[in-house]
Amino acid sequence: MMGQSPQVPPITGRHACEICSSVANRRTRDNQLQDLQTRLARTEAQLAREASRSIAKPNLQSSCISTAPQSMSLNHESVCGPRAPSSTLDPLVDSSIMRDIDLFSAGADTNMTFEWQDQSTSLDPLDDLLLGRLSPKPLPYSNMVDEITRTELSTLHNYYFDTIYFSFPFLNQDRFFTEVQGDSHAIKALSYAVALAGCAHSAQQSKQAICCTLARESAERCEKDEQIENLNFLQALMFIGRFEALEGKLENSWMTLGRAVMVSKLMRLAHMDRLDGSGRCQDALTDQVLLEEKRRSFWALYILLSYVKTRTGWQSMLGDAKEFQIYLPSPGLLRSDLIALPMPFLSEISTEPRYELSSYAGCVLMVDLALRCFDHGQGQTTSGFWDDYCALVKRIDDLVGILKQHLNATSIRSDPVAFSLYLNLRATEILFHESAMSHSKEQGLPPLMTVESQRRATTAAFQISTAVRLVLPSPGKFESDIIMLQAIFIAWPLTMSLKAFHNELVNSQGGNGVNGVVASSRLLLAALNHIEASNGHWHQSGLTIAYTAMLSTTLLFAIDNTIVANIQPSIINEFGHLELMSWIGTGFALGTMFILLWGKVYGVFNIKWLYIFNIFLFEAGSAVCGTAPNIEALIIGRVIAGIGGAGMYSGTLTYVSVLTGPKEKPAYLAGSTVVWGIGSVLGPVVGGVFAASSATWRWGFYINLPIGAIFAPAYLILFPNFDPNPTKTIAQKLCLVDWINAIIFLAGSACLTVALTFGGVVYRFNSGLIIALWTITGILLVVFIVLLKLHPLITKENRIYPLHFYKQWILINMQLQVFLSSGIILAMTYYVPLYFQFIKGDGALEAGVRLLPLIMSMVSLSMLNGFLMPKCEMISIWYIGGSALSIIGSALMYTIDGDTSNYKVYGYNILVGAGAGCYIVAGFAIVQSLVPGHEIANAVSAMAISQDLGMVLFLAISGSLFHNVAVDKVGSALPGVSGAEIGTLIAGTSSAALQALSEDDKSLVISAIAGAMKSIWAFFMLAAVLSFVCACTLICRET
Incomplete structure (x- = not known):
């Protein structure tokens, strides 16, 4: 049969009528069957030529010693036509695929595939790589x-x-x-x-x-x-x-x-x-x-x-x-x-x-x-061959029985190891029985032996086809389908199955089972066509839409983060309580401290449904804010929205981490940064529009509801259903989360934030309440660290924060850098509009638009970093250059006053934004490349909490600095004004107290406020200097 196409009788007559009622369909089916037979026969001919070419080579004289033939080729050249050994592989199995489906290639499962040296029908993709390479x-x-x-x-x-x-x-x-x-x-x-x-x-x-x-x-x-x-x-x-x-x-x-x-x-x-003499190991x-x-x-x-x-x-x-x-x-x-x-x-x-x-x-x-089958194929005596054959048949059946608990439909559908084991086990069985058929023909044994071996080989091929059908992508299936056909060594089992089906077509003479053989062969060919050298899921159209839906949640989160920058005066005018004004922004930021807990929970529970729960929580918080009857209810709603928003943001980072490879990860993180930047720009603008319109500031929160409703179908249908622990029960998963330390961390964060926000603003720094808050914060911090090290109820890998990260300076450095850069940018989005409102007399909408140079420069550099950093191995360049730009921009901001032109302020903002954009999200990709795979969730969580801590603490510290310095300076400029009146003067340009002042007194107040802002710009400059110093240490690591 080698070297020529098999002559299979055409399928006509009664059998054709059973298959199809129309002549056209019958002809189509016959043509497809004939094409499949021709392609398989051509492959067999190629295998024979390659085998003879390999056998002719002297042993140990080339870089490859294997005599196995090249992998299956399904092109349409003539069977007898010449084919150069180095010809390009056709689309079915190309060289890039082969690199990903072998034991010794990145991401591959263990290679259970072995062929006999003299077995010309075996197929091994690795040998195609080894020949002449x-x-x-x-x-x-x-x-x-x-x-x-x-x-x-x-x-x-x-x-x-x-x-x-x-x-x-x-x-x-x-x-x-x-x-x-x-x-x-x-x-x-x-x-x-x-x-x-x-x-x-x-x-x-x-x-x-x-x-x-x-x-x-x-x-x-x-x-x-x-x-x-x-x-x-x-x-x-x-x-x-x-x-x-x-x-x-x-x-x-x-x-x-x-x-x-x-x-x-x-x-x-x-x-x-x-065991030794005593019976012990x-x-x-x-x-x-x-x-x-x-x-x-x-x-x-x-x-x-x-x-x-x-x-x-x-x-x-x-x-x-x-x-x-x-x-x-x-x-x-x-x-x-x-x-x-x-x-x-x-x-x-x-x-x-x-x-x-x-x-x-x-x-x-x-x-x-496989080794037993190999030795069996090398057997020389007839009697020994068939004795071993019977023993190996039993061994195969025993092994199937041993592994059946791992090789059920559920495990094959979800576990790549089980999938690979099952396919290769069946492929070894096919190879084994093909050897028996070959020996039967050589020895002239009764056809019954050949028929039984062919039956068992075909059965194994159908079992492979069934397993592939479980994981083959189809409409509506996006989760693990691509994973199961990526970087798993399945090409050899698939080609062995096609070989078995080919023999069945030849020997069946158009019997009743040919229809199932053809259908299974098409399925296996489709599976081979789906094997692609890809690093992740995002190349699939449905998942691209899912990523877009995730970006919508990032957009909502970013808008809500900055929208209150321009509507705070309107809220205070309606509710009063100026002393609680900073809590409108800080409450949201405090809710985002849950991101540490979410990062751990996402590593335990189903990501999709946890993500959707956080979307619901965010929308509920927005609804509470929009309907708030007083400022206390508004703050509670902001905290709830912050908790849900942090969960959405952490969910996006988690999805990107598990579904993308190292090469594409920075680009996807940059995409999230771009959307976050756009949302940060839109926040103050949208807030200003609503504050200045009849819709009032409440629609600044209501707007989240219709946007969430529009994307709800995408959230429910297209989000990948990824469960890190599919075999564990809910109770077992709950035990994997460090709830005690999570509560301690949240309590400590709340105490710290209250102490920073109220200290010197509502209460004196030396008041008993502020001292108590600082003391409790310190105690909770000590308890938190001790439990991270010695928690008796939680294993090391399940603790809420990876304390061992502090053994590596670069991981500390990355967390510190995202802490500083995120804090600077968020605080700038609050105080740049405030500068234009107080100093330049802008309205809320105009002041929001003034943020565009800051945010767009940050977004542009973040995109550039995301696409260029994978190609540039010197990561220190981004950090040193970015922090240097931030230092220069912050220093220049310190020089501005009421006479500084808007264009200069824009230029200074561009320097700060571009500097932060160089590295604000770079650390997320870097830390994931520095930790083992099972630590990626911890690394993302650590970076996210550092980012949130930066935003919370910078807002709190900036608010405290501004309030205390402004009160002192305004009090010095207007000695006869009481403390309560000073508070209303610095509430905003729309406050009635400021508008009631004479032009001279108003000018004095504005100058005092401009001076108070200098303390904020100086604070940002010191933070940028610290970032620059830490960035310089990265050079030492790279040398």
Whole structure:
């Protein structure tokens, strides 16, 4: 059959009538079937040519030792036509896809796919990459030591832990990040080797040669210093061998992994769990987490060696797996708090397991089965072949029974590991039975043997088709569908299924089952066409609309944040209580302090429904504000709206974090910043319009209701339904949240805000109430920190704030920078309009429009930063340049007075806005690249709370500064005016007290207020100076 198209009888007569009632439809169907057969036959012919070309090559004479053929090709060239070995892959499986669907590629699941060296019908995408592809020539070590910085190294580490780690989890993250700063050659070798794995990310591939050379150099120094009986050294060799296998240097990989085998034998890993004379494990008294890491490292070495063995036929150096006395990997993430459960030996697995096997253990079992099939295919004697065949049939059935608890429809639909395991298990079964069919034909055995093997292979192909149907994208399904077909090694199982269906079409002679075969083949072809090298979900149209809907919530949040800047005088004129005026803005900001809690809750509960709940909360708060009968009710409504708004903002950041990759994340964060900037501009303008119209200031809050109603269908229908813990109950999820510390944090934030807002304004600084508030704040802060460190009821990873972030200066720096830049910008949006109202005599609407230069410059630079920062590795440039511009702009603002032209003020605002825009959101993307994948939610939460703290504290401090300095200066200018009258004078230009003054006295008051504003500009300048100093420390990290 090789080399020519199979002649399948046309489907006519009674069977055609059963399929379709019209001649036209029958012809269409026949043509489609014939086209599918032709394409599959052409693939088979290509496989035969590639196999013969590979066999003709001498062994070990090229960079690739594998004799497996190239991957499936479905183009329309002639079967007998020439095809160059380097021809471009056709659309079904292109080279970019193959990089993402192999074990050794970024984001791939564990590769359970192995082919026999002499099996020409097997399909392996990796071999298409390996044929003729050489790795970059390493640069000399002495020339590269200074070419990779600590920042780059840390970024590469996190790329590894964010992508490949979860499919090959043999490295303890906590131990690695604790020891990685050490000076030993072993940890340096491991550090560079992990970075080498992180280089699989497309944006970092240029650093592969550097990391590979540094890892090899450090490993060689370990051997020279006789530091080889070391787990770090073993793991470094495994990473290096893995990279060499990917690059097609299988001989080099085999030698590197051979060194790792010698280290494992020195460490006695293969028999580390054998019992001593007393019946105890020899290592029972040592660290259980370290023991588990050794087990996982050993099995990772077993998988890597198996991978190379199936491509070379060389004998395994680890020995017979049946004699291993080492437990299979335990369930759970390999971290310092893991409770390792006793797993069985590989040889002790039974069909009735007493253990909750981990997915990693399932991978080991899958590899063991694949190796048995490999050895079976290498069998020489007929009797031995069929004896092993019967044993392997039973082994396959047993393995299905063992893993069935992991491979049900629910897990296949939601768990990529289960999906990959299931597909590869069935694909191995197809390969196994195709070998049996081949032997049956060669030995002239009765057709019954071939028919049974064909039946089982076709059944396995239908099972693969069914699993794919569960996850294949379709209208209305957006959540995990794309994930399941991205970066999962499924191309080999799909092509093996197509091969089985092709054989079924050839052998069935147009039987009754051909219709289902054709339909399943089309489904698998559609699945292959959906495999794309994409970093996230946002490329799908439905999710793009969902992102737009999320931006609408950011817009509402930003408008509500600044809308009161111009309607405060109108509110005070209606309700009075000037001493509570600052609480109209501060109350909202105080509600946003819930963002720390929301950040943690989003990492536990379903993101979609939590997001929608916060939208409802925000709209409810807006309704309370619009209907408020007094200022106290208004403040309560502002707090509720702030809580909901913080939840919406945190939800958007969380969605962007989980649905985008490192390369596109800054652009999406910049998009949120742009919308936030537009909303910040519109807030004072919209507020001014309503305050000056018959609609009154109340519509400044009512406006949120119709906007929310317009987007409500998008919120309900298009938001991705993402649950971080789908298997946990509500009660279990509630236990994962640090509620006690959340309450302590919120109480402390409230006390601090009240002390800053009321101190010197409503109460004297030395009053008992203010002193008590400061004392309570201090006590709650101490309790908060102690519980973060020693909380008895919550595990370390579930605590409300990642205290261990303070061990890394760059993470502290990023939080401090967003604290300062956000505080400056928000406070500027309050006091720039106030300047134009007091000093220039503008109305509310005009004053709001004056914010455009500040906000638009910030938005423009934020967009520029979002698109250019991924291409510029020197992040310090953005922070140093931005903070320098903010210093200059704030210093120039300090010089303005009543005679300064508006254009100069605009120019100064542009400097401040552009400076803050350079880095106001850059830190969100940076911290996510510096922490492991499971810490991203914590990193986003830490940045968000720093941003909110900056806005709250800058508003409170600015309000206190302005009020106290203005009272002193106005009191000095008008000695005969009482304190209560001074308060009404500084309430705004629309206050009756200010309008009743003579022109001379009014001029004195305005000059005093302008002088009071200088204290605010000076405060901003000091904050910008602090930001500049911190930014300069980033240079040291990058050098």
